[in-house]
Amino acid sequence: MILKLNHLNAKATAATQAVIEAVYSMVANGHLDKGQFARLQFELDWIQYKQNFREVVTATRGFSAYGAEAPLMDIHVDTRQVDPANLQVELARALATSDRVFIEDFKSLRQSVVWEFNKFYWGHLLAWEHATGKGYDQALPGGSSDGHNPQAIADDVEEFLDLLMDLRDKNQLPPEVNLLEIGVGSGSRCAQWLDQFHAADAKRGTGFYPLIRFYMGDYSNDTLDKARPAVAKHIDQCRFIAMDAMNPIKALPQLRHKILQVHLTNVYDNLPDEEVVRRDGKLYFVQVRAYVPQAEAQRLSHKYGIALPEFKGRVLRMIAEGFDSFGGTDQGVPFWQELWAAIRLEERLVRLEDLTEYPFPEGLDAGKLEDILSGAPADFRFHLSSGALESFIRTLPLLHPRGYLQIFDIFVTDLAQYRTGFFGPGKLDGSLLNWVNGALLKEVAQREGYDVHFRPFQYRKDTKTSILYTTRRE
Amino acid sequence: MNLPILPTAIVGSYAMPPWLERLKGEYFARRISGRDLDEIYDTAVKAAIKDQEIAGIDIITDGEVRRDNMVDYFVERFPGVQIDRSSKKFYYDFYDTSIRNKLPMASLGLVQDFTFLRNFTERAVKYCVTGPHCLTKRINNQFYPNDEALAMDIARLMNLELKALAKAGAQFIQIDEPYYSGFPEDLAWGVNVINTLVEGVDAKIAVHICYGNRYGKPSWEGSYRYLFPAILKANVHQLTLEFARRGGEDLDLFKEFDAPFDLGLGVIDVKNEEIESPELVATHIRKALEVTPAERISILTDCGCFHLPRDIAFAKMKAMVEGTKIVRKELGKG
Numbered sequence: 001m002i003l004k005l006n007h008l009n010a011k012a013t014a015a016t017q018a019v020i021e022a023v024y025s026m027v028a029n030g031h032l033d034k035g036q037f038a039r040l041q042f043e044l045d046w047i048q049y050k051q052n053f054r055e056v057v058t059a060t061r062g063f064s065a066y067g068a069e070a071p072l073m074d075i076h077v078d079t080r081q082v083d084p085a086n087l088q089v090e091l092a093r094a095l096a097t098s099d100r101v102f103i104e105d106f107k108s109l110r111q112s113v114v115w116e117f118n119k120f121y122w123g124h125l126l127a128w129e130h131a132t133g134k135g136y137d138q139a140l141p142g143g144s145s146d147g148h149n150p151q152a153i154a155d156d157v158e159e160f161l162d163l164l165m166d167l168r169d170k171n172q173l174p175p176e177v178n179l180l181e182i183g184v185g186s187g188s189r190c191a192q193w194l195d196q197f198h199a200a201d202a203k204r205g206t207g208f209y210p211l212i213r214f215y216m217g218d219y220s221n222d223t224l225d226k227a228r229p230a231v232a233k234h235i236d237q238c239r240f241i242a243m244d245a246m247n248p249i250k251a252l253p254q255l256r257h258k259i260l261q262v263h264l265t266n267v268y269d270n271l272p273d274e275e276v277v278r279r280d281g282k283l284y285f286v287q288v289r290a291y292v293p294q295a296e297a298q299r300l301s302h303k304y305g306i307a308l309p310e311f312k313g314r315v316l317r318m319i320a321e322g323f324d325s326f327g328g329t330d331q332g333v334p335f336w337q338e339l340w341a342a343i344r345l346e347e348r349l350v351r352l353e354d355l356t357e358y359p360f361p362e363g364l365d366a367g368k369l370e371d372i373l374s375g376a377p378a379d380f381r382f383h384l385s386s387g388a389l390e391s392f393i394r395t396l397p398l399l400h401p402r403g404y405l406q407i408f409d410i411f412v413t414d415l416a417q418y419r420t421g422f423f424g425p426g427k428l429d430g431s432l433l434n435w436v437n438g439a440l441l442k443e444v445a446q447r448e449g450y451d452v453h454f455r456p457f458q459y460r461k462d463t464k465t466s467i468l469y470t471t472r473r474e
Numbered sequence: 475m476n477l478p479i480l481p482t483a484i485v486g487s488y489a490m491p492p493w494l495e496r497l498k499g500e501y502f503a504r505r506i507s508g509r510d511l512d513e514i515y516d517t518a519v520k521a522a523i524k525d526q527e528i529a530g531i532d533i534i535t536d537g538e539v540r541r542d543n544m545v546d547y548f549v550e551r552f553p554g555v556q557i558d559r560s561s562k563k564f565y566y567d568f569y570d571t572s573i574r575n576k577l578p579m580a581s582l583g584l585v586q587d588f589t590f591l592r593n594f595t596e597r598a599v600k601y602c603v604t605g606p607h608c609l610t611k612r613i614n615n616q617f618y619p620n621d622e623a624l625a626m627d628i629a630r631l632m633n634l635e636l637k638a639l640a641k642a643g644a645q646f647i648q649i650d651e652p653y654y655s656g657f658p659e660d661l662a663w664g665v666n667v668i669n670t671l672v673e674g675v676d677a678k679i680a681v682h683i684c685y686g687n688r689y690g691k692p693s694w695e696g697s698y699r700y701l702f703p704a705i706l707k708a709n710v711h712q713l714t715l716e717f718a719r720r721g722g723e724d725l726d727l728f729k730e731f732d733a734p735f736d737l738g739l740g741v742i743d744v745k746n747e748e749i750e751s752p753e754l755v756a757t758h759i760r761k762a763l764e765v766t767p768a769e770r771i772s773i774l775t776d777c778g779c780f781h782l783p784r785d786i787a788f789a790k791m792k793a794m795v796e797g798t799k800i801v802r803k804e805l806g807k808g
Contacts, residue, residue, distance in 0.1 A: 171658075172696045256746060257692055257719075367496060397746075401685075401692050447564060449689025474568070474688065 001040045006421050011079050012044050018084030019044065019077060022091050031092065040073050041279075047078045049426025049433075053114070053345040055293075056081045057090040059097070062284060065353035074277075074349070097346060101297040103312045106287040106348060109425070110272040110386050113290050114432055116319045117340060118270065121430030122219070124322070124333075128430050131333045136185075139429045140266075146408050147189045147265030149459040150196075156406070157196045160261060164208050167402060177208060178259045180215040180252070180398065182245050182391075183267040187227025190216050194234040209237070215252065215259070217243040246271060246391045249398055259398045264391075265408040266465075269433040271387025273425065277349050278373065278380055284349035285358075286381070296342040304335045315339060340430055361386035363393035363444045372443045376415040383412070383423065385437040392441055396448050399470070405450075407468040411438030413454045438468060449473050477598055479807045480759065480773050480798050481532040485682055485714065485740070486602035486650060487544075487778030488522040488537030489787035495565040498542070515540045516590065523595050525784070529791035533598045533646065536591040538778065543568060544604045544650060545612045551582040552631065555613060566689065572614035577627045582635045585642045592643055601644045605651040605681070606632060606667050607660060622663040629671040640677040648680040648714065652777075655685045656693055658700035668708045680712035680738055681705075682777070685720070690745050690781030698724040702731050714738025716776035718758060719745055728765040737766045740776035741797065742790045747782065749789045755797020756804075768805055773798045 001023060005012060019042055026032045032040070047054065056078050062070035075094065082090070093099070104113045121128060129135055137144050146152065167173040184190055194214060201209045214237050218224050224240040231238045243251035245267050252259075275286040292300070292311070301308045304326070317325050323332025352358055355366035361384060376382075395405060412423055412435050424434035442452040450470040457465040494514070501511045522537025541547035542565050549555055549571050561570035588601045606628035610621050618624040636647055649671065654661055672679045683701065686693025698715060705713065713733065717725065717740045728737060741758040742750055755773075762771055773794060779787040802808040 171700075172694065174695060257695070367492070397691070399691075401694050447689075449691050472688075472691075472693070474693075 001037055001042060004041065004043045006043055006045045006419070012046065015044060015077060015079045015082050015084050015087070018082075018087045022087045025088060026091065031095065036073055040075065043074060043076045044079050045076055045422040046080050047422050047426070049424065049428070050080075051341065051427035053290075053343065053425055053427070054078060055090070055094060055344060056083075057087070057094040058347065059091075059094040060286075060347045060349055062279075062349045063351065065351050070349075070351065099294040100291040100344075100346065101294055101308070101311055102289055102291045102346075103315050103343075104290050106289045106346075108274045109286060109288045109345070110274040112288050112345070113316070113319070114288075114343065114345065114425075115272050117343070117430065118432045120319050120336075121340075124336075124430075127323075127329050127333050128337070131329075131337065132429070136429060145185075145189070145265055146457055146460060146463060146465045147263075148192060149457075150192065152408075152457070152459045153189070153192050153196050154200075157193065157200050160197070161200055161204060161206060161208070163260065163402060165206060172402075173211075174258065174260075174400065175211070176213045176258075177211040178213045178215065178255055178400075179261045179263070180217060180248070180255075180259050181263045182217045182243070182248060182395075183264055184216040184218050184227050185223070187216060187230035189263075189265065190214060190227070190238070191230040191234070194231060194237060198234070212237045213239060215239045215241050215255070217241045217245070217248065217251065219243070219245065246387050246394065248391065248395045250394070252398060256397050258400055260400050260403045262395055262398060262403070262405045263407075264405075266410075266433075268385070268388035268391065268407060268409045268436045269424075270431055271385075271391060273388070273434045274384050274386050276352070276382060276384060278376070278378065278382075279349075281378065283352040283355065285352050287348050287350050288345040290343055291346055292339065292342045293344065300335065300338055300342065303338075304331065337430070340427065345425075360384070361389045363389050363448070364440075368444065368447065372415075372440060377419050380415070380418045382415060382418045382440075383434055383437040385434070385440060388436045389441060389444060393444065393448065396445070396450060396470075401472065405468070405470045408457060408465050409468065410435045410464050411441075411454060411466050411468060412436065413438045413442075413466065415439045438466075441468070445470065446473065477532055478802065479768050479805065480771055480802055481598075482773045482795055482798050483531060483533035483600055484526065484535060484537075484775045484791065485684075485738075485744075485778050486535050486538050486600075486648060487541070487780040488525065488535070488539060489782050489784040490539060490780050491518065491784060494518055494539065498565055519590060520594055523591070525788055526791065527595060527597065529788060530795035531597075531791055533600050533772075534591070534595045535600050535602060536587060538602065538780070540587065542566065544778075545569075545609060548582065548604050548609055548632075549613060551584075552628070553578045553580045568612055570614070571612065572616055573618070573624065574616045576617060577624075577631055579631055579634060581638065582632070584635055585638050588639050588642055588644050598646065599644075600646040600648055600680075601639055602648040602650060602682075603632065603636070605649040606671060607651050607657075607664050608653045611653045611657065621660065622667070625664070625667045626670060629667045633671050633673060633675065636672065636675040636677070640675050644677050646678045646680070647675065648682055649710075650682045652682075652684045652686050652693070654683055654701070655696060658696075661701065661704045665704050665708050668710065672709055678712070679710045680714050681708060681710045682714040682738065684716040684740070684777045687744065687777040687780065692719070692745060698727060702727050706731060706734060708735070710735050712736040712738050712772060714740070714772075714774055716740040717762075718750070718776045719743040722758065722761045725762055725765050728762075733766075736770040736772060737762060738772045738774050740774055742775040742794050744775050744777050744779050744782060744790075747786050749786065750793045750797070752793050752796035752800055755794055756800040759798065759801045760804075763801070768801075768807075 058076045060074040221242045277284040326332035445452045500506045518539040519536045556572045558570040606625040610625040739762045741755045
């Protein structure tokens with residue numbers, strides 16, 4: 001057995017002894033055979049997100065690409081939540097997997113119904129906020145979006161003005177100065193940025209403001225309509241674009257090579273993702289299936305008048321159609337919130353036999369992945385950050401030769417970091433988030449002609465946000 | 475050269491197959507020999523020639539598939555240039571290079587590339603070289619007093635090679651100089667460098683100036699106005715510019731100035747995988763015909779197809795050929 005301690009603190013240390021005792025006990029009782037024991041990997045994590053998709057103890061089995069079970073198993077223990085006295089019970093429950101109401105079959109995390117919940121949340125955000133009495137921003141660590149930090153915006157504006165002045169000095173200033181923010185939400189960052197730019201431009205006497213074309217992108221016109229009042233003062237400078245964050249170039253083909261700055265805050269961490277495990281020199285794809293623990297499903301069914309056999313159907317119907325089947329939001333929203341809190345993901349590892357045939361996200365292929373992994377840990381689990389990667393790859397063509405991409409988000413900047421902790425998926429209110437595999441983005445970007453750099457978000461103490469920005473490779 | 479009116483060509487490079495990058499990696503890892511690699515390159519060149527022929531291109535290049543990029547292939551051959559072999563991460567990356575002494579004169583061995591190309595097609599051919607200005611900008615100059623002095627010596631060295639190419643039968647040579655668009659102020663001395671490079675070379679000479687094509691993306695933006703009137707003094711027969719991606723506004727410069735050279739008209743955007751329709755190509759050509767007579771126009775891609783997938787590059791070449799045929803027919807010369 002391999003025991004991996006991904007996080008060191010007193011509680012994790014105490015749990016380690018309990019883990020060893022529990023495993024020996026299970027072998028002695030015949031709940032684990034010696035073959036399994038030899039390939040067993042025990043990981044003790046500290047789960048950052050109190051709301052997540054894992055039980056206190058989870059067991060992940062390995063399978064061949066053709067469905068046969070492989071002698072491989074990972075067991076994860078959340079040392080933040082575990083009670084060492086209950087470990088054996090939790091372990092037995094994790095291995096049994098029988099007391100669950102599944103709401104889908106095994107599939108890629110990217111295809112999982114949890115992303116439908118995520119979409120549902122953004123579509124019904126007001127209902128959620130009304131029920132909790134808190135705005136989305138208040139759920140964020142720090143109580144507000146880092147994108148709205150006034151000093152961060154002020155610094156950015158000054159740097160951007162320097163760029164424009166340099167372009168003008170070189171007689172390369174374009175007739176229209178295009179910027180794009182993807183995921184504008186309420187529009188308040190755009191408004192702050194434009195206020196700041198207007199003032200700084202006037203102070204410097206540079207006269208760039210009339211050239212500004214600020215493209216505000218979000219997933220629907222309804223959302224953009226809500227952002228419109230925030231930028232009322234600057235409306236002539238603003239353009240509103242309904243877009244899929246994963247395909248910006250599709251929404252703005254006329255701006256290929258014409259945008260000087262693209263900004264995103266906390267968008268990539270909320271895009272569909274999938275994970276890969278590297279074990280013993282082999283790659284395994286993580287498949288998931290969403291479930292609700294039987295006891296919770298029974299409780300929710302009873303409370304909301306749903307027959308248990310109809311539980312899955314009612315859940316899927318709510319996601320597809322809204323709250324009508326609950327007679328409206330009064331009943332529907334509380335069910336949704338309790339359901340979301342109860343949803344877990346069961347996992348299995350499926351061997352990637354033929355990497356060249358795997359449908360990698362755009363920007364990645366078997367050869368590139370092998371290159372990227374050549375310097376990575378031999379035994380680890382990592383995000384492909386599929387949605388983020390596709391968004392990234394489909395944003396770069398928009399950049400002007402002097403343009404840059406600026407992303408405020410939570411990044412894993414070195415693949416070795418994956419050896420030291422858990423980086424999602426977690427839950428944030430009704431949404432889903434993952435850390436973004438910045439190390440992978442960096443490698444992929446180089447082949448696209450860009451260097452990716454990370455710098456700490458210096459404007460808020462103890463923040464986990466960092467800033468990714470691109471520069472052109474020559 | 476017996477060519478139709480509005481002859482078609484690619485600017486130089488053809489699609490670089492990803493497997494070629496991998497095979498070069500195998501060569502560096504010593505899993506295949508240098509001899510095998512040469513044979514792989516030969517095969518790739520033959521395929522590039524064949525694709526151009528099948529697409530109906532009139533003037534054929536070797537696709538430049540032997541070159542990692544447009545700089546290293548030449549700088550590696552310059553005697554006395556120091557190369558940091560560890561500086562290259564990917565096939566397309568430039569080496570970090572430096573020069574610490576006067577550049578000696580020597581053969582660069584490009585004639586055999588030309589001869590190979592000549593031997594594998596019956597059609598007219600064009601051989602492309604990267605120009606001294608571009609190469610100067612990629613070399614860390616630790617000897618010459620300024621860029622102009624280094625560029626002039628590179629021009630002298632390459633002039634010998636161009637003469638050797640002409641002697642070997644090269645009738646059409648293209649000089650690629652994309653960096654002028656990033657350093658327009660250099661053109662003040664750059665025209666003298668071009669003239670030194672081509673002095674006494676008995677071949678048709680084209681100069682290609684674009685806005686860069688690193689990783690399939692432009693490196694600069696602006697207007698070709700910076701070229702005029704200085705470029706009018708260049709002793710070249712054709713000036714090849716990109717118009718498909720940037721639009722045809724700068725074509726008016728050919729109306730405004732009495733250019734002594736022909737126009738190489740870029741009608742295919744190589745920085746976008748969307749395939750142009752033949753009608754769009756024809757529209758670009760018609761616009762150029764408003765400023766220059768058909769007899770003085772060649773039809774080209776905006777730049778090299780290096781970063782395009784092969785199937786896209788091939789489809790774009792076919793669209794270019796078909797679009798050109800539409801206009802030839804309109805001119806009664808189809």
